[in-house]
Amino acid sequence: MKSKIYTLLLILPLLALVGCNEDKPQEKKVESLSITPDAKEMTVGETLELKVTQQPNLNKKVSFRSLNAELATVSDKGVVTAVAKGETTILAEVDGVSATCKVTIKEEQQQVPKEDxxxxxxxxxxxxxxxxxxxxxxxxxxxxxxxxxxxxxxxxxxxxxxxxxxxxxxxxxxxxxxxxxxxxxxxxxxxxxxxxxxxxxxxxxxxxxxxxxxxxxxxxxxxxxxxxxxxxxxxxxxxTKPRTPNVDLTFKVEGITAGAMPTTVKIIPSDQTKPYYFAVQPKKYVDFYKKAQEENKPIDGVPPIEMMCLRLVQGSLQQDPLPDVFKTGLHQFEMSDFTLQPKRDYVLIIFGWDKELGLTTDPAYFEFKTPANATN
Structure with missing residues (x-):
């Protein structure tokens, strides 16, 4: 008799538990998602708010994820921000179902918007x-x-x-x-x-x-x-505009002989009205640009000899007072005006230069060598 009562006491709680489970309603789940837009072209820096529709509409929280956050990020509210050029996918998920938006990001157009x-x-x-x-x-x-x-x-x-x-x-x-x-x-x-x-x-x-x-x-x-x-x-x-073709301007020099150190130098242009520039530089300086020109190796996208002339002029224009190197007509100068080292090879460089037109001739080179006792 006692064993029957004990068995009955064990069964009654189980029956009550089964009855409770049968009364508890099952949680409804989202069966499908749709996302708007499902594809979008964007520019770097642009933002986009995604709209997600649930079926059935249970108003559940949707989680968002970018498959490549280096190209585009997405907030927990579905706001996409384009970061860099490329293609990626934004994923929306809830209850194991998902929807995607393909995002194609282009570089920002190179223009100045009128709004600013x-x-x-x-x-x-x-x-x-x-x-x-x-x-x-x-x-x-x-x-x-x-x-x-x-x-x-x-x-x-x-x-x-x-x-x-x-x-x-x-x-x-x-x-x-x-x-x-x-x-x-x-x-x-x-x-x-x-x-x-x-x-x-x-x-x-x-x-x-x-x-x-x-x-x-x-x-x-x-x-x-x-x-x-x-x-x-x-x-x-x-x-900037292309370089003007070489103008009709050449140069003769008096006072420089091969291998000798000049004292007084005279520059004689073929046209007394056209402007020009002159400088004295170590031969190694000139050889560097000549070699790059021969090997067809532009410097920052500029032909090497043109870059050499450009840098010489840029350096002069940065000096205060402006050096006396922009000339028209005959010009005579003393080599002692330059600081030169002994036993070195130097080059007098002369080329046409116009403030508006830039380089107007190819450079002319006149080489000389300083003696062992040079004191300039």
């Missing part, structure tokens, strides 16, 4: 570019930088952004930290408002004059008083 700035080209020469810039907001300060494409790429390689490079420059210029009175004064003096006209060469530092037939990158962005960007950095690419 208007850039107008005024004049282009083989050595320089002139533009006007108008900010839509006349009260917003903006920064302007320009230089060759190669120089810009070097800046970005060493700095995470152009604004960051500018801020470092203003710190150096002012000797103050970001936010200090001296720093803000430097920012104010090196930025612009409203409409301004620009000689891009004058804001490119040592890069002026520019190479002929070369890509120049203009960068503009709006900023606050500390130089922090209020707009994105807009890039505008321009091309």
């Amino acid at each position: 700035f208007i850039v107008e080209t005024q004049e282009i020469t083989p050595t320089n570019i002139f533009v006007s810039i108008t900010a839509k907001d006349p009260n917003m300060r903006y920064a302007v930088n320009a230089g060759t494409e190669e120089a810009y790429n070097n800046i970005i390689k060493n700095r995470e952004s152009q604004p960051n490079a500018n801020r470092e420059w203003w710190k150096t210029l002012s000797g103050g930290d970001l936010g200090s009175d001296a720093y803000r004064e430097a920012v104010k003096n090196d930025s612009y408002q409203g409409t301004e006209e620009f000689d891009l060469g004058s804001i490119s530092g040592s890069e002026y004059p520019y190479p002929a037939n070369h890509t120049i990158v203009l960068r503009v962005y709006g900023m606050d008083q500390d130089g922090k960007e209020l707009t994105k950095v807009y890039e505008y690419k321009l091309q």
Whole structure:
């Protein structure tokens, strides 16, 4: 009798448990998802909000995932941000079902949108570019930088952004930290408002004059008083004009004989009205560019001999006072004007140079050697 009662006591709780399980409703699950849009072309920096529809509509939380976050990221609310050029997929999931959106990301178009700035080209020469810039907001300060494409790429390689490079420059210029009175004064003096006209060469530092037939990158962005960007950095690419064919200009030199150190040198151009440039450089300097020219190895996209002439002129234009190396007509000079080392091979280099046209002739070379007792 006791065993029957004990068995019954064991069975009753199990029956009660079964009865409870039968009364509990089963959780409903989402059977399918659809996503809008299911494909989208975007540009770098653009955002997109995805819309996900559940069937049945249970209003469950959807999880989002990017299959390549280096190209595009997605928030937990389904907002996609394009990061870099390429293709990836955004995945939406709930209850084991999913939907996808294919995202194709293109590079941002190289133009200056009218909503922030208007850039107008005024004049282009083989050595320089002139533009006007108008900010839509006349009260917003903006920064302007320009230089060759190669120089810009070097800046970005060493700095995470152009604004960051500018801020470092203003710190150096002012000797103050970001936010200090001296720093803000430097920012104010090196930025612009409203409409301004620009000689891009004058804001490119040592890069002026520019190479002929070369890509120049203009960068503009709006900023606050500390130089922090209020707009994105807009890039505008321009091309200098091709080099003018050689003009009819040749040179004779008196006072230089092979292997001898000259004292007084006279330059005699064939045309007394056309401008030219002259310099004295070590022969090794000239040989470097001649070899690169023979091997057809451009330097930063510029023919080597043209680059040599360009760098000589750039170096002279950075000096204050401006050296007496830009001439027209006959010119006589003393070799003692130059600092020369003894027992070295040197070259007098002469080439036509016009401020607007740039290099107008191929360079002429006149070699000489300094004696062991040279004291220049």
